[in-house]
Amino acid sequence: MSTPVEAGDIDVATLGHRIRHFRTSRRMTLDDLGAATGVAASQLSLIENGKREPRISLLSSLAAALGVQPADLLSAEPPDERAALEIELARAQRGPLYASLGLPAVKPTKGTPTETLRAIVGLHRELSRRASEAIATPEEARRANTELRERMRAQHNYMPEIEELAEQRVRASGHTRGALTHREVSVMAEQLGFELIYVNDLPRSARSITDLENGRIYLPPASIPGGHGLRSMALQAMAHRLLGHTRPESYADFLRQRLEINYFAACCLMPREAAVAFLQQAKKERDLAVEDFRDAFGVTHEAAALRLTNLATSHLDMTMHFLRVGDDGALYKGYENDGLPLPTDVTGSIEGQVVCRKWGARTAFTHTNRTTELYQNTDTPAGTYWCATQTGTTAEGGFSITVGVPFDEAKWFRGRETTVRAESRCPDESCCKRPPATLSGRWAGKAWPSARLHAHILSPLPSGSFPGVDDSDVYTFLEAHSGA
Incomplete structure (x- = not known):
């Protein structure tokens, strides 16, 4: 079944092939079709080769002369396999990928075997596939x-x-x-x-x-x-x-x-209607807490904290931030729309950057009791922030989940009355990244630590349409289960 297209969306290459297909199947020459439509054979040749788009009135005349409907000419489907191969080849050779190779274009003729076209088009497909699966650099x-x-x-x-x-x-x-x-x-x-x-x-x-x-x-x-x-x-x-x-x-x-x-x-x-109702009631009672939100919907602490960031600004009228930090101080996930100055590299990326050791996301690791949320106020160059932090452990090591808000918004949260307070001057290196003068004077030049190298720092990103997924394993798995 043909797929019609609007006149404004005509694919001239497909149109030309369809006109040629119907003409040759009726054993008509270009001169025969020109005589029937009042158009020079040379003009019809340009149309058939996809180099000129005919007017709508001419399409009607061509359809009548060929004994078909105009919709048959305007179909988006090539008339046969060979036409489809010729169209795909032409498009591939017009693309930037082929142009970057500096090779001449291959123009198929009547004598070009269909098998040859299949091979050439197959090469283009593989070239495109490999380009799309190129390894992304960590910077990209x-x-x-x-x-x-x-x-x-x-x-x-x-x-x-x-x-x-x-x-x-x-x-x-x-x-x-x-x-x-x-x-x-x-x-x-x-x-x-x-x-x-x-x-x-x-x-x-x-x-x-x-x-x-x-x-x-x-x-x-x-x-x-x-x-x-x-x-x-x-x-x-x-x-x-x-x-x-x-x-x-x-x-x-x-x-x-x-x-x-x-x-x-x-x-x-955590459906919006129920989640917003729960959070709005907790805000009204000035008792917002991620742990309650988590337990009400049976999700992880991290999932509840992230979901709170989805709804806080649009439905609770407050800005906030979220952090997932490893016990080595590295930031693995982060979000803020409250102005908290997250650490970044030259690309603006935050992932892998070390957060201030005075933030609640890191001081929480120093507490022996990690079963409940820990609260802290932190003075920063951007203002004072209140935060609640919960720690956890995976096979890869410890981590903390933090949600926080500007100090004025802390009044809505459980733990707002905390007296724990810290001062962070980061990104000023004198805050926590530069050793105190007394320690530097004592140990500078006398220490030689062996650094722990994280393998992912040197590894390229996995290739593939679905990065890191082994297609061979996936297809073997599906084949094994297809008869189940």
């Missing part, structure tokens, strides 16, 4: 991540279209209140035509795999440690379909898609 990735963070900051970390989509899907699952259950997540998948299947042999490089052909979403077994995150993983897999994602064309595209699916999952696990 950091710039892409910085641009994405700045864009989210400008919109207060809030995405209303995804919020609305998530509300619709959650309501359709039958969910009414409390934490979203595994059963309700399964219903959401079923409504999209997918079945959730838990397996023990997922490739190490993939958190989940969606089988589009058989309508299956494969997840790790529900009994694994931290299995509570399976709801989020399933929702993220569904989000790719609901948000209309296609294969990422760049690392920046990959990062954007990852952010969007994480946002959708958070919206489902």
Whole structure:
């Protein structure tokens, strides 16, 4: 079945091939068609070769002379495989990738075998694929991540279209209140035509795999440690379909898609209507606390803290910041729209930068009791900030999760009465990065530490449309499970 296009969207190359196809199938020469339409054969040749776009009136005359409808000529589909190959070859050779090679263009003739065209076009496809999977340098990735963070900051970390989509899907699952259950997540998948299947042999490089052909979403077994995150993983897999994602064309595209699916999952696990009502009531009682928000919706502390940043400015009328910091002081995730001066490198990236050792995100590691949130006021060059910090541990080491607000906004939070106070002068190096003069005088030139090198510092970013995912492992896995 042909796919019609609007006259203003005519692909002249496809149009020309379709005219030639119908002409030659009727054993008409260019002179024959010219006589029937009153147009010189030389002009028709230009049209057939995609070098000139005919007027609409001429299209009607051509269709009549060829015994077809105008829609048949305007179809977006090439008339046959050879025409499709010739069109694809011409487009590839007009592109910047081929131009960068400095090679002459190949112009197929009637005598060019179709097999030769298949081979040449196949080479172009592989060239394009390899270019799209080129390894991104760490600097490129950091710039892409910085641009994405700045864009989210400008919109207060809030995405209303995804919020609305998530509300619709959650309501359709039958969910009414409390934490979203595994059963309700399964219903959401079923409504999209997918079945959730838990397996023990997922490739190490993939958190989940969606089988589009058989309508299956494969997840790790529900009994694994931290299995509570399976709801989020399933929702993220569904989000790719609901948000209309296609294969990422760049690392920046990959990062954007990852952010969007994480946002959708958070919206489902902590639906806007219920979450805002909970937070507004807590604010009214001047008892806002991430730990209460976390427990009310059955999510992790980090997920609750991040979700609070989504809703705080748009629905609670306050600015704030979020930090995830390693026990080595490195910043792994960060967001702020309250003016907190986050450390950055020359690209503007914050990831991997060391935060001030006087911030609550780091002083929390010095406390022996880490089961509850720790509160602190910190004077900075940008003003005074209040923050609440919770610490945790993974196989990679300790980490802290911090949410904070300008001092005037602390009145809405539990822990506002804390007397713990610190002064941070960072990025002034005399604040915490430069050793005190007494220690420098004692040890300068007398110490030779062996540095712990983080392997990721020297590693290029993984290649592939889905960075780090081994396509061979994924396809082998799907083939093994296709008959299940």
